[in-house]
Amino acid sequence: ITGLTVTTSDQYAGLFGYLSGTVKDVTLKDVKIESNNEISDVGGVAGQSYGNIENCSVSGSVSVSGTNSIAGGVVGYQTGGSITGCSSSATVNAGGVAGGVVGLADGGATLTACYATGNVTIESSGTGSYFAGGVVGINTVSTLKACYAWGSVTGSGSGTLYVGGVTGSNDLGTLTACYHAKGTVSGPDRATGGVAGRNYKSYNDPVITACYWGGNGQTQGIGEDQVGTGGTTQVTDGNWSGAKDAMNDALQSAGSEWQYELTGALPTLKEQ
Numbered sequence: 001i002t003g004l005t006v007t008t009s010d011q012y013a014g015l016f017g018y019l020s021g022t023v024k025d026v027t028l029k030d031v032k033i034e035s036n037n038e039i040s041d042v043g044g045v046a047g048q049s050y051g052n053i054e055n056c057s058v059s060g061s062v063s064v065s066g067t068n069s070i071a072g073g074v075v076g077y078q079t080g081g082s083i084t085g086c087s088s089s090a091t092v093n094a095g096g097v098a099g100g101v102v103g104l105a106d107g108g109a110t111l112t113a114c115y116a117t118g119n120v121t122i123e124s125s126g127t128g129s130y131f132a133g134g135v136v137g138i139n140t141v142s143t144l145k146a147c148y149a150w151g152s153v154t155g156s157g158s159g160t161l162y163v164g165g166v167t168g169s170n171d172l173g174t175l176t177a178c179y180h181a182k183g184t185v186s187g188p189d190r191a192t193g194g195v196a197g198r199n200y201k202s203y204n205d206p207v208i209t210a211c212y213w214g215g216n217g218q219t220q221g222i223g224e225d226q227v228g229t230g231g232t233t234q235v236t237d238g239n240w241s242g243a244k245d246a247m248n249d250a251l252q253s254a255g256s257e258w259q260y261e262l263t264g265a266l267p268t269l270k271e272q
Contacts, residue, residue, distance in 0.1 A: 002029040005061075011040050012047030014076070019046040024054045031060035031090065043103070044090055048077040051261035055085045059118075063093040066104060068127035068230035070093040070096055070103035070137070073116055078142075079107040083269070089117045096130055097168070098122050099137035100149050105173070109142040111135070113258040113269050114153035117150045119183065122168075125159035130185070131168030131197070132161070134180050146251055146258045146269055147178045155187035155197075159187075162197030162223065163187030165213050170206045176254055177247035179212040181235070181266050194218035194234060201226040208232060210250035212243040240267055 004015060012018045014033040018105060028044050041047040045111060053074065062071050070076045073088025074192030088101055097103045100116025114135065122132040131137040132150030134149025147166065155163035162168040191197050199206050199222045208231030213221055221232025229235025235243050244260045245269045250258060260267035 001026065004028060004031045006033045007189040008035050009037050010035060011037050013040060014043045014045055014047045016046040017091045019049040021049045021051045022233055023056060028058045029060070031058060033062045035064045037069070039068045040064050040066060041070045041103070042140045043076040044074050044088060044092065046075050048166060049075045051081050051082060053083045053086055057086065057151050058090050064110060065095050067095045067124060067128065069094050070228050072099045072101060072103035072137070074101050076103045077101045078105050078109045078132070080109055082110045082112070083114055084112045086114045087118050089252045091118045092120045094122060095124060096133045097137035099145070100134045101136060102150060103137045104140065105138070105142040106140045107142070109266045111144045113146045113271070115148045115269070119151045120153045122157070123153045123160060124159045124161060126209045127159050129160045129162065130155065133167035134165045135178065138169050138171060139167045139175070140171040141173060143174040144178050145176045145254065145256060149180045150182040150266070152183035153185045155192070161187050163192040164195055164213065164223070165193070165216050165218070166195045169200055170196045170208065171200040172204050172206050173203055175208045175211050177210045177250045179243065179267070180216055182216070184217045191223045192218065193221050193223040195221045195232040196223070197242070198224040199227050208267040210246050212247070214238070217221070
């Protein structure tokens with residue numbers, strides 16, 4: 001599908017505003033998805049999804065302006081369900097939460113083998129907390145496995161901003177074998193990280209395993225680590241061979257059918 005344009009004041013905007021089924025093998029080229037609704041969820045494939053999305057890709061732009069708004073290249077707000085083998089090169093802009101693939105992943109959602117190469121930007125104007133992540137803006141009680149981002153991730157404006165190469169905040173979630181490289185990650189001191197802006201602990205500990213970053217301007221993997229267990233490693237010499245091997249070991253231990261390969265400067269994914 002080429003040139004899909006959605007300019008609306010609706011709460012949910014995308015190819016599907018609200019999705020509870022399954023979408024497979026859809027390519028969206030040069031989309032322009034926009035909403036000016038203060039509490040909107042906006043994404044290329046779906047604004048809000050409870051369903052399953054497989055092997056879909058998005059290019060173009062996804063944007064929303066409200067301080068309580070959520071935007072993602074593929075899905076704005078994913079609750080439960082799964083997103084597998086999906087990618088986005090779309091630019092993503094929001095006033096509340098923005099992610100290269102998903103704005104907010106919640107309720108046990110699973111993202112596997114997803115990646116984003118477009119730039120992600122938060123421009124906040126309120127007094128609350130705001131989030132930007134290369135893959136997911138906020139990862140809440142959900143799992144990211146074998147996901148990566150290459151675009152720039154930028155947070156600016158008022159309030160408290162959390163900015164991360166993979167996720168703005170990992171809230172009780174799980175990150176396994178994910179990485180960010182290439183683009184710049186920039187936001188407030190102590191709330192910005194090469195992998196995660198924040199690793200948030202509440203009734204359970206979040207878990208980060210074999211995640212990497214490099215060349216994105218950050219010297220710390222996690223900006224605010226409430227757990228203190230780390231799980232992130234910086235690649236300082238541009239040689240990603242060791243990182244690729246360590247991520248593949250973690251994926252094999254997790255029983256994943258996906259592995260990284262290094263045919264260029266940075267690891268990419270293949271299904272076994």
